[in-house]
Amino acid sequence: MATVVRRAQAAPKVSADRSDTAVRCKEAIAALQARASAATRAGMTRFAIPNDKALGVGMRDIQSLAKSLGRDHALADALWRSDVYEARMLACYVADPAKLDMAQMERWVADIDNWAHCDTACFALFDRSPLAWQQVDRWATRREEFVKRSAFALLASLGLHGRGNTDAPFLHGLTLIEAAAGDDRNFVKKAVNWALRSLGRRNASLHAAAVAVAQRLAAATAATPRWIGKDALRELTSAAVIARLAAKAAKTETAKAKVAAKGRGADTASAKAKARKADTVKPAAKTTATKTARHPAGSTAATKKAAAARTTATKTAATKTAAKQTAAKPIAAKKGGAKKTAVTRASSARSGATKPATK
Numbered sequence: 001m002a003t004v005v006r007r008a009q010a011a012p013k014v015s016a017d018r019s020d021t022a023v024r025c026k027e028a029i030a031a032l033q034a035r036a037s038a039a040t041r042a043g044m045t046r047f048a049i050p051n052d053k054a055l056g057v058g059m060r061d062i063q064s065l066a067k068s069l070g071r072d073h074a075l076a077d078a079l080w081r082s083d084v085y086e087a088r089m090l091a092c093y094v095a096d097p098a099k100l101d102m103a104q105m106e107r108w109v110a111d112i113d114n115w116a117h118c119d120t121a122c123f124a125l126f127d128r129s130p131l132a133w134q135q136v137d138r139w140a141t142r143r144e145e146f147v148k149r150s151a152f153a154l155l156a157s158l159g160l161h162g163r164g165n166t167d168a169p170f171l172h173g174l175t176l177i178e179a180a181a182g183d184d185r186n187f188v189k190k191a192v193n194w195a196l197r198s199l200g201r202r203n204a205s206l207h208a209a210a211v212a213v214a215q216r217l218a219a220a221t222a223a224t225p226r227w228i229g230k231d232a233l234r235e236l237t238s239a240a241v242i243a244r245l246a247a248k249a250a251k252t253e254t255a256k257a258k259v260a261a262k263g264r265g266a267d268t269a270s271a272k273a274k275a276r277k278a279d280t281v282k283p284a285a286k287t288t289a290t291k292t293a294r295h296p297a298g299s300t301a302a303t304k305k306a307a308a309a310r311t312t313a314t315k316t317a318a319t320k321t322a323a324k325q326t327a328a329k330p331i332a333a334k335k336g337g338a339k340k341t342a343v344t345r346a347s348s349a350r351s352g353a354t355k356p357a358t359k
Contacts, residue, residue: 066093
């Protein structure tokens, strides 16, 4: 109950003014202390984490405070130098990966004395640095236990977070794993095993390569590589991993198909846009082309001559028709007069025949 009441109290705030890094560091540590509990501190030893420099703050509280602080590389370096367990954990979340240099990474990794600092630094910070792959190569052959663990914890983190499209660096990582599999120190061999499993879950091709490495290690006579190989094989050949890889491959193919379809659509749209532009910019050319298609070159004179011939023929036909009509009028009139005279004479003859004779 006391813990609940204590956590309900308002935690000290960290100044937003970044000009004084030392002040901000003290305020950040005070904010951590406000979130600490004796029960959390006592429970750390169950996970093989030394608590002699710890306050007793849970990871959720550390991450929440880091989110409120934001990226602050100078503050991160000050927190790391404080040598407080939770302050170093907090430093891993507020440091800026883009501002890391090799000297700072070497200094931090040399200070590490527990797996929690090692894994958090690699998983939350180092794997986002452009120097990550160089450090994997450098640390993989080092003798110090937590420096060597850092190489393979970093490799495992790159397998999870790396966004490269090529498998080449990860295949190189598998050769480092196989070479280090004989180191029987607990924190080293567990990191080597973690890296092998992580790379094998990345995609189908790396899965096949990782399974091949695991099978060779599982067949070794020495206990450490045999344990690394057999433990990795149990996970990499499980139905869950196989199904996840199949789903990932299908998703990748779908994404590729969408990109290809989008590219074809863009090409079609570009062609249509060019066609519209040509129609808008050169209407005269289009009109000329249309006229030319309808009336090919060399046909204009012939067309005019044909039209003139048709007009002449029409006029000639009209003239002939008019002449015929003019010639027909007198004939019709003459025939009509003769007919009238004949009728008159016939009428007179009939009249004379019917009159009585008189003297």
